[in-house]
Amino acid sequence: MPLIVICGPPCVGKTHVATKLQEYFVGKGRPVILLNEESLGITPEDAYQDGRTEMHHRAALKTAVDRALSSSESGTLCICDSVNYIRGYRYELYCLARQYSTQCCCVRVCCSEETAAQFHLHHPHPLSAALYDDMWSRFEEPSARNKWENPLFIVDTDPGEAGSTPGEAVAAETSQNAAPVRHPVEIPFAPIEAAIYQGVAPTPNRSTQRDVFADSGTVFELGQVTQAIVNALIDLQRVCLPGDELSLPHCTKKFVLPRTLGLPELRRLRRNFMHVSQHQRNMTELARGQPTALGDLFVDYLLQAPATSIT
Numbered sequence: 001m002p003l004i005v006i007c008g009p010p011c012v013g014k015t016h017v018a019t020k021l022q023e024y025f026v027g028k029g030r031p032v033i034l035l036n037e038e039s040l041g042i043t044p045e046d047a048y049q050d051g052r053t054e055m056h057h058r059a060a061l062k063t064a065v066d067r068a069l070s071s072s073e074s075g076t077l078c079i080c081d082s083v084n085y086i087r088g089y090r091y092e093l094y095c096l097a098r099q100y101s102t103q104c105c106c107v108r109v110c111c112s113e114e115t116a117a118q119f120h121l122h123h124p125h126p127l128s129a130a131l132y133d134d135m136w137s138r139f140e141e142p143s144a145r146n147k148w149e150n151p152l153f154i155v156d157t158d159p160g161e162a163g164s165t166p167g168e169a170v171a172a173e174t175s176q177n178a179a180p181v182r183h184p185v186e187i188p189f190a191p192i193e194a195a196i197y198q199g200v201a202p203t204p205n206r207s208t209q210r211d212v213f214a215d216s217g218t219v220f221e222l223g224q225v226t227q228a229i230v231n232a233l234i235d236l237q238r239v240c241l242p243g244d245e246l247s248l249p250h251c252t253k254k255f256v257l258p259r260t261l262g263l264p265e266l267r268r269l270r271r272n273f274m275h276v277s278q279h280q281r282n283m284t285e286l287a288r289g290q291p292t293a294l295g296d297l298f299v300d301y302l303l304q305a306p307a308t309s310i311t
Contacts, residue, residue, distance in 0.1 A: 001069055001076040002196035003097045007084035007285075009136045010044065010127060011120040013157035013309075016182045017109050018081035024189050025077050035061065036081035039132045043125040048135065058089055065093060067304075069100045077196070085139040097280055098202040105195045106142050106149040107146030111158045147202075151195045157185050165306035222277055225294045226249045230266045237261065251295030255302065273301045 004021065008014045015036060022032045037044055047057035061082060068078045084090055090106065097104035113136065120126055127135070129223055142149040228249045236246050237260060245254045277297070 001078055001100075003065070003069065003078045003093065003104040004077065004107055004192070004196065005084060005090055005093050005104065006079065006107045006109060007090065007139075007142060008083045008287055009085065009116065009139045010132055011116040011123060012081065012109050012111045013119075013155075013182055013185065014083075014109045015081055016157065017107065017155050017185060017187060018079050020078060020187055021107075021189070021192070024187075025193070028193075031076045033076060034081060035064050035078065042084075045125060045131070048127070048131060058086075062092060066096055066174065067276075069096055070276060075110050076123045083139070084137060085135065087140040087142070087149075090142065091146075091148045094202075097251065101201045101203060103199045103201045104148075105151045105153065105192060105198045105199075107153045107155060107192070109157060111156060115158050115247065134261065151191075151199070153188055153192055153195075155185060155187055157182065181206050205295050215247075216308070219274075219278060222274060222294050225256050226270045226273060228296055229295060230263075230270055233261060233266060234263055248295065248299065250292055252292050253296050253301050254301050255299050269302060270298075271299055276301075 005013050007020050008106065015038075016035070018034060022034050025032050037047055037057075040057075042057065046053065048054045061080065065078060065080050068076075080093060084093070094104055116136075120132060126132075142152055144150045144152040230249050233246070233255075237257070240246060240257060242259045243258050244257050246257055248255055
C-alpha cells in the first residue's frame with residue numbers, strides 16, 4: 001500500500017491537508033488509513049513534552065505505520081499526519097515503504113509563522129509557548145534531492161491577499177473570540193495520485209530487510225495456535241452474536257466479537273501476524289516460558305488491527 005508522509009511545523013494545516021487528501025482518495029474508491037496523534041490517543045503536548053516521551057511517540061507512530069503497511073490490502077493508502085520534523089525519521093518511514101516495495105511521497109505543508117500563530121491560539125490542544133517555538137526552530141526542511149523525500153510536494157495553506165501579509169489577512173477575518181477558518185487550499189491531488197499509484201516503488205535491499213529471529217519450532221507452534229484460534233472463531237460465530245465474549249483455545253484472554261469476521265479476513269490477519277511475529281527477538285523465549293503467550297499475543301493483535309475496527 002502506498003505511503004504519504006506529511007510534515008510541517010505546528011499549526012500550519014497538516015491535518016487539514018491530510019483530511020482533504022483522505023476525502024479525495026475515498027471519493028475515488030480507494031480505502032485510506034489516517035495515522036496521527038489523535039488516532040494514537042495522545043495530544044501533541046503530551047507527545048513532545050520532553051525527549052523521552054517524544055521518542056516513545058515516534059516509535060508508536062512508526063509501529064502504527066509498519067502495521068498499516070504490512071496488514072492492509074493492496075491499493076489501500078496510508079497517510080502519516082504528524083510534525084515529522086526530523087529528516088532522519090522521515091528516512092525511517094521511507095525505509096518502511098521500501099521494505100514492503102510500495103510507493104512513497106512527502107508532502108510539506110507550510111504557511112507563515114503569523115498565520116500559524118493565529119491558529120495556535122485557538123487550537124483545542126495548544127502547545128506551551130516554549131515548546132511551540134522550539135518545534136518551529138528544530139524543523140528540518142525536506143529536499144527533493146534526498147531520495148527518501150522525492151517526490152516532494154509543497155502545499156501552502158496561507159490565504160494570501162493582495163496588500164496584506166497572510167497573517168494580517170487571517171487576523172482581519174478573525175474576531176477577538178472567534179477561531180480562524182482554513183481557506184481553500186490548492187493541493188496537487190492528481191500529481192500526488194500519479195506519484196503513489198503509478199510511480200516506481202523502491203526495491204528493498206539488505207539495509208531494509210529484517211532478520212528472522214524465531215526458530216522453526218516456534219514458527220510451527222505459532223502457526224498451529226493461530227490456526228486453532230481462527231477455526232474456533234469461525235465455529236463460534238455460528239452461535240454467537242457481536243458483543244459476546246468468546247473463550248478461545250490457547251489463550252487466557254476473552255475476545256469480544258466486534259462484528260461478523262469472515263474467513264478471508266481472519267486468514268489475512270493471521271498471515272500478517274505470522275509475518276510480524278517472526279521478526280521479534282523474544283518470540284522463541286516467550287513461547288517456551290508461557291504456553292498461552294502466543295495465543296494471547298494473537299488475540300491482542302486482532303483487537304488492535306485496523307481491519308477489526310476495535311478501539
